Amino acid sequence: MSSLCINRLQEERKQWRKDHPFGFFAKPNKNSDGSLDLQNWTAGIPGKPNTIWANAVYPLTISFPDDYPSRPPKVKFPGGFYHPNIYPSGTICLSILNEAQDWRPAITLKQIALGVQELLDSPNPDSPAQEPAWRAFGKDRPTYEKKVKEQALKYAK
Amino acid sequence: MDTSAVDDFDRLSTLDQINSLNSIHPFLPHISNLINKLYTPNSLSNFDLINCQKKLQLFQKSLFSLTIANYLLDIPNDLNSNFFGALTFTVYLNHLFSNQFDIAKNNKIIINIPETDNDDDEDIDNNSIDYNLLNQITSQLLNHLIRLINNNLLKNTNNNFIIKKIYSNLSLIYINSTNINIKNSDSLFWKNPILSLLLLLSSNKINLNINDNNLIPNFLNTISTNTNTDDSYNYDYLYHLLNFSNILIEDISKFNVSIYSYDFNSHIYNNFFQSNIYLLSFIFNNNIKNINNNNNNNNNNNINNYQIINKIITESVTTFQSWLNYISLLKSSSLQLYKQHNKTINADTNSIIDLLILLLSFLSNFNTFPLINKNLETIQLIIQLYTNLFEVNNFIVSNKSSFNDHFFLLLFHQNQWGSIYINYLLRNSLNQKITADSTANSTTTNINNNNNNNFTDDNDLDSEFDDDNDEDHLLLVSSFANLIISYLEIDIIKFASLLLQDSNDYIFQFLINLTDLNGVPIINELISRDFIEFWSNLSEVLIDNSDLLLTLLNNNADDLIKIKKKLVLLLSNISQIYWNKILLPLNDSNLLLKIINYNKDEFDSYRNDVADFFETIYPLIGAPLYKNLINNILTNIDDTKTSSIQNIMQLEASLYLLISINTSFSEDNFNLELLNLISSIFNTNFLDLVLGSNNYYLISTTVRFLSSIEIFYKHNIGLDYLESILYFLFRCLSLNANTISLSDSNENSNHLSKSDLVLNWSNSLQFSVSKSISRICDECRYSLTKFLPKFDKILFIVINNLDIHNFIREKIINSISSIIQSINDPQLQCNHLLNLIDSIHLKSTNILNSVENGTLILDEQIMNYLVSLLKCVLEIGKGMQFPDEIEDSFFSAQEELKYTEYWSNDSLVIKSKILDIISNYSVNPKHQMIFLNYNNPNNSEKTNSFNDVIDNCCSIFRAGLPEKLPGPFVFDDNILLEFVVAQFDNIVQFITKDRRLSISLIYLFDLLRSVLNTNYKRLSVDQVNLTLNKIFFNYIDTLIKSDIDFVESSLQMILVIIEKKPSLLINPDNISNFNLLLNFNLNNLMRNEKQTLKFTSKFWILLIQLKNGDRECHDYVKKLFIENKVGNQLMLVTLQNMIKSDRSNIPVYGEIIRALFGKFQLYFKTWITSSFEAINQEAQFHNSSEINQANSDLKIIYNTQTVNLLIQKLLVCKGSKKVITVLKEFWLSSNNLYDY
Incomplete structure (x- = not known):
């Protein structure tokens, strides 16, 4: 891991501690000796209030590559997460997390977390990443909402 | 009022109408009336209000705008019209300079790039500005300004908001005219606006060229020689100079500074900044002296003077802050002003440091100021300035020992500002600050920073906070904490090294005491929340950056050990404080409901942050931290026999913190000691007591604790307790709302009722319990x-x-x-x-x-x-x-x-x-x-x-x-296939009545796809044929084609067969069905849905490639494509639809063409040629229609040259990805489009 990457991740941690949105959490994993594994974080994204995603905190893993921030982190929900833009493996399909699209080194962890929260209730039907949720979202909204609510119970606060 | 003039005025509704007027003068009073109507509450309906705004905006944009603006500003005693007049100037100037900017751009003057040596100065079209007009406008504004200021001073008119608007207009003129003309600094339209303002104020003269560097010193000299603040005019002038400076620099900073050239910034920096520094130095120096000189006179006159002084100090601190913001923007901009001009930066940071030190004396003299001068608003501004400096611009003070030493002393030493100020805040709420008996010299200073070598938790602070304490007061204390934290975090490793010397212990004790302020966090105090991050960062110095600390200690390992020991002691104290802080006020029903109703998120977040802090410090303190919490639980279990709510609160807090530490455990760091510690809880009647408490919080936290010790269950000792733990959890499941209590106090809430809360919690508890059961069952x-x-x-x-x-x-x-x-x-x-x-x-x-x-x-x-x-x-x-990981050895x-x-x-x-x-x-x-x-x-x-x-x-x-x-x-496979077929038949009967059932058909297609995917090897041709006949081929024309969802889901099912075992479909018994399938997929190429096209394209590619096909399949498909002309037909349909499809679909069609080339190279050219012949024939037929001709709806006819060129390019690509690029180019030219 480059010093640029370490410095940036330390700064991200500092900034997150100083200022993070309510209900979110994000922290580096710990090595067995208690030191921080700055390249691998665990985070939780609360569903927006008054949406079908509300009252739950959705777990995320964030892996920062060695050449972060030149390249974006890989952000994943648990496998099988139900959402039109989440691959069956849990990987999130979001333009700001795509090196070839809108990723910029200046994008912060807070922006990523808020971006993922926004994506939850505002899926992009033009970028399907899994079939069941994508199809239900586009063509069978009652089923989609029902499944999202069931998932919200699974991750209820 | 002349009614005809009113009618004429009312009729003016367009800009053209207004601009065509011979004179605006007859309408000016009407405009003023309209403005007053607009600004008078409830004088207009919403509809009229919008119309009124629209009409006034038309006048602002009209050719008469300057006349209108001057007229409105001249009206005496009409602040509404005056303000609208100033606003009209703004509209005019914005329009003027936006045009100017466009002219500059059109002349290819790039005004936002850094300086180069070869700048083509002559390109700047200075003449495009009408300087006479600009001069006229500036003079008009300055005349209005001096009149308004005099009115303000003489008649005490409250017109500051109009004056500020005029400053904004002048700022707009200065910034834009200077930026455009900066290459030629000698001929700048306006040399120094602050000097011009001073001249105007002191001599009533307008001079935009004045550049006399002595003007400000001379003016300040008159103030300093006359220490009598009765000379209020000069003080007011000083205030205005600051006010204008502040607006100017804020306006420059509003935009990204990098849009202005290096020259512009350099000019601002070297002229404007320097004169402002001079002004600020004078104020910080002299006014503090003035306050001190008068500290024993509390007569009314002095009170007025202090008000003026405070007003000036407030404005000067604000201006200083604006400069610091500007410097920050400059630093982060690409101009790299500092890098390019090292000398300049040294000089300037030095002058800033001087100012920062000067300003510190305002803090250091806080104790000596008379009470009326303890203006907390100003102190707060200064605190925010320093906090901002340490957080954003700490490069200015790093390695500046002259400042840092001074500041450190001020914060931490006995009887210095830090301790005096915090104690002052704690004793005096804002609304009490002018009472006679509250003085800063009160002797009962509560937070001690006297030398104390043992970090005790004995905080003799008596903050006297109560529930009614106002939020402002909390924020003042919180700001002070943030100041300390931001200062210390500039170099937290160095700060950690201070632990080495016992003589520094008082500093840490001071911080401990601050953390340990009395009161419930969030409700009564915020300071402990602010310190969580600081203590975590300090801990991590020893966890993650001990190598850096060791370097700082000259690699003296003994010193490092000593520091670590002291830090552990310190953190143990801090952990005790936070343990106390997160106790839920279950013994105070009102307070608890207040938190739940108004501060739940914040309070939860606080507890969460504290839990994270415990997780952070665990690697440093280790088992003793865990043991301490367990011991607390054991003690309270004993005590709970008396059912004290206090015991419940403590039990809950300890369990809550243990949960967080538990997340750190792995097989590597979990040991026998921890195992025994956890066991010790279950060796008591802990679970029964928890359940017997009927307390939601305790039960809920216990449930979470039980699911957090999964590592405990993986050891034999832990397994012994599994049964009782699960039994406890199942008993919790059966708890209902009637058995759970909120606290032991009586219900007393006007908001969420207790019963509502308990009902919600009962549900929430059930979820939590079920998850815990699930987690334990999965793990064990x-x-x-x-x-x-x-x-x-x-x-x-x-x-x-x-x-x-x-x-x-x-x-x-x-x-x-x-x-x-x-x-x-x-x-x-x-x-x-x-x-x-x-x-x-x-x-x-x-x-x-x-x-x-x-x-x-x-x-x-x-x-x-x-x-x-x-x-x-x-x-x-x-x-x-079967679980994946153990399947092989199960x-x-x-x-x-x-x-x-x-x-x-x-x-x-x-x-x-x-x-x-x-x-x-x-x-x-x-x-x-x-x-x-x-x-x-x-x-x-x-x-x-x-x-x-x-x-x-x-x-x-x-x-x-x-x-x-x-x-x-x-x-058995047949059971599944029969289910699919039976249900398909069943549902089809009802689907015409209820289209919502179409979802069920898709579920059935999906199930069949899964069966094919998993069991394709053992499925027979008959099984597949029979099933497909009944659910697909029999319905292909009647049902499936009619619904895009059916098309897609059935296609996905077919794709599995073609990919995995094509012989299930391609066999002599299924010829007619297979032909049906080919037609189905040729038609699907005409559909515009992206997913359908994707699946269809995949079908053709898989069919062409037949990777898992047997020889018979390959022979059949080859014959089909060549002899039965499916290849030719596919090429035609693909090209036809690609040409008229969306651009984004080209790759989907292109992949089919690539596959055709890959498999049928010999026929490729012939198929394309004949396809274009067919396309052209169809186009000719279409174009021959008179109707189409009349509607100019003509199709393109491709000439031989175009077709040959395309073929040539495609052949050169040899089926590579470049085919897609060639087809995109072809598509663009076919549709008369260009690729930008």
């Missing part, structure tokens, strides 16, 4: 098998109790099933399974029969319960799946044989019972109708309930598909 499934018989009663309740939430029922069933799965004796396994399946079967049949015969009224709850019971079967299926060869034999025979007919349940729900005609006919009264748009039945039935079948051994959910 192998150890739990012996407890299965004891779960029977729980299962009976879970299955039969309608009131248990469906999610919880399904979760518990899944957990129990996963335990059953881990029994490797199939007979034993089957016995448990039978119990489960029979219970569900019995209950669901009873309910269905009762609904059917009318003895039970079907409502939403019953319907959801019925679906949940079916879903429980699915959860059993999921729970019974059975010995002999056990595997026994297992296979057992389930092949299925002596307890478990599989039949599962099928019975499925049939009972989905095949039994009477039961089917229950679901088909049910309409949810709350939402008739919702999906048909029968879809849920089919979805779950399909999922139950799918649950056994991946299994390698024949378990209870592994069914």
Whole structure:
């Protein structure tokens, strides 16, 4: 891991501690000796209030590559997460997390977390990443909402 | 008023009408009237208000705007019109300079790039500015300004907002004129606006060229020589100079500074900044002296003077802050002003440092200021300035020992500002600051920073905060804490090294005391929240950056050890403080409800942050931290025999913090000591006491604690407690709202009622318990098998109790099933399974029969319960799946044989019972109708309930598909295929009446796809043909083509066959169906849906490549494409549709063309050529139509040259990805488009 990457991740941690949105959490994993594994974080994204995603905190893993921030982190929900833009493996399909699209080194962890929260209730039907949720979202909204609510119970606060 | 003039005025409704007027003068009074109407509350309806605004905006944009602006500003005693006049100038100037900017751009002057040596100065079209006009406007504004200021001073008119607006206009003129003309600094339109203002104020003269550097010093000299602040004019002038400076620099900073050139910034920096520095130095120096000089006179005159002084100091601090913001922007901009001009930066940071030190004396003299001068607003501004400096611009002060030493002293030394100020704040609430008996010199200073070598938790602070303390006061204290934190965090490693010297202990003690302010966090104090991050960062110095600290200590390892020991001691103290802070006020019902109703998120977040802090410091303190919390629990368990609410609070807090530490444990760091510590809790009657407390919080936190010690259950010692723990959890499940209490106090809330809360919590507790059970069962499934018989009663309740939430029922069933799965004796396994399946079967049949015969009224709850019971079967299926990670070593060869034999025979007919349940729900005609006919009264748009039945039935079948051994959910392929066919036939009957059922057909296609995907090797041609005939080929024209969802899902199913085992479709017995399929997919190429096109394209590519096809398949397809001309036809349809499709679809069509080239190179050119002949023929026919000609709806006819060129390019690509690029170019030219 480059010093640029370490410095940036330390700064991200500092900034997150100083200022993070309510209900979110994000922290580096710990090595067995208690030191921080700055390249691998665990985070939780609360569903927006008054949406079908509300009252739950959705777990995320964030892996920062060695050449972060030149390249974006890989952000994943648990496998099988139900959402039109989440691959069956849990990987999130979001333009700001795509090196070839809108990723910029200046994008912060807070922006990523808020971006993922926004994506939850505002899926992009033009970028399907899994079939069941994508199809239900586009063509069978009652089923989609029902499944999202069931998932919200699974991750209820 | 002249009524005809009013009518004329009313008729003016467009800009053209206004601009065509000969004179605006007759209408000026009407404009003023309209403005006053606009600004008078409730004088206009909303409709009129909008019209009024629109009309006034037209006048602002008209040719007469300057006349209007001057007229309005001249009206005496009409602040509304005056302000609107100033605003009209703004509109005019913005328009003027936006045009100017465009002119500059059109002349290719790039004004936002850094300086280069070869700048082409002559390119700047200075003449494009009408300087005479600009001069005229500036003079007009300055004249208005001096009149307004005089009115303000002489008549005490409250017109500051108009003056500020005029400053903004002048700022607009200065910034824009300077920026455009900056290359020629000698001929700048306006040399120095601050000097011009001073000249105007002092001599009533307007001079835009004045650049006399002595003007400000001379003016300041007159003030300093006359210490009598009765000379209020000069002080007011000083205020205005600052006010204008502040607006100017804020305006420059509003935009990204990098849009201005280096020259511009340099000019601002070297001229404007320097004169401002001079001004600020003078103020910081002299006014503080003035305050001190008058500190014993509390007469009215002095009070006025102090007000003026405070006003000036406030404005000067604000201006200084604006400069610091500007410097920050400069630093982060690409101009790199500092890098390019090292000398400049040194000089300037030095002058800033001087100012920062000067300003510190305002703080250091705080104690000596008379009470009326303890203006906390100003102090707050100064605190924010320094905090901002340390957080954003700390490069200015880094390595500046002159400042840092001074500041450190001020913050931490005895009887210096830090301790005096905080104690002053704690003793005096804002509304008491001018009372006679509250002085800063009060002797009862509470926060000690006297030398104290042991970090005690004995805080003699008596902050006197109570519930009524206002938020402003809390924020002042919080700001002070943030100042300290931001300062120390500039170099926290260096700060950590201070622990080495015992003589520094008082500093840490001071910080401990600050953290330990009395009061409930969030409600009464915020400072402890602010310090969490600081203490965490300090801890991490020793955890993650000890190497850096060691370097700082000259690699003296002993010193490092000493620091670590002291830090552990310090953090132990801090942990004790925070443990106290997170105690839930269960003994104070009012306070608890206040938190729940108003501050829940913040308070939860606080507790969460504290828990994270404990997790952070655990690696440093280690087991003693854990032991301390466990001991606290043990002590309280003893005490709880007396049922004290205090015990409950403490138990809850300790458990809450342990949960967080538990997340740190892994096999590497979990040891016998920790194991014994956890055991010690369960060796008591802890769980009974928790349950007996009936306290929601304690029960809920205990439940979470139990699921956080999964590592404990993996050890033999832990396993001994599993039964009692699970028993506890199941008992918690049966707790209901009536048995859970909020606290021991009486209910007293006007907001959320206690009963509402408890009801919500009861549900929430159930979820939490079910998750804990699930987690423990998943982690310890192998150890739990012996407890299965004891779960029977729980299962009976879970299955039969309608009131248990469906999610919880399904979760518990899944957990129990996963335990059953881990029994490797199939007979034993089957016995448990039978119990489960029979219970569900019995209950669901009873309910269905009762609904059917009318003895039970079907409502939403019953319907959801019925679906949940079916879903429980699915959860059993999921729970019974072999876990991936142990599949290979789960059975010995002999056990595997026994297992296979057992389930092949299925002596307890478990599989039949599962099928019975499925049939009972989905095949039994009477039961089917229950679901088909049910309409949810709350939402008739919702999906048909029968879809849920089919979805779950399909999922139950799918649950056994991946299994390698024949378990209870592994069914014969024919059973699945028959189900698909039967249900398809069944649903098709109803689909015309209820289109919502189309979802069920898609579920069936998906199930068949899964069967094909998993079992394609063993499926026979007959099985597949028969099934496909009945659900696909028979309906291809009548049903499937009509619905894009059917097209897509059936296509996906076909794709699996073509990819995995094409011979199932391509065989002599299926020729006619296969031709039907080819036509289906040629037609699909005409569809515009992206997904359909994607699947269709994939179909053709797979068919062309036939990677898993046998020889017969290959021969057949080859014959089909070449002899039967499918290849030619496919090329034609692909090209035809690609040309008229969206650009984004080109790759989808292009991939087919690539595949055709790859397989049929010899025919490729011929097929393309003949395709274009056909395309041209069709186009000619189309174009010959008179109607099309009349409508200019003509199609393109491709000439031979174009076609040959395309073919040539495609051939050169040899089927590579470049084909797509060639086709994109072709598509663009075909559609008369260009690629930008």
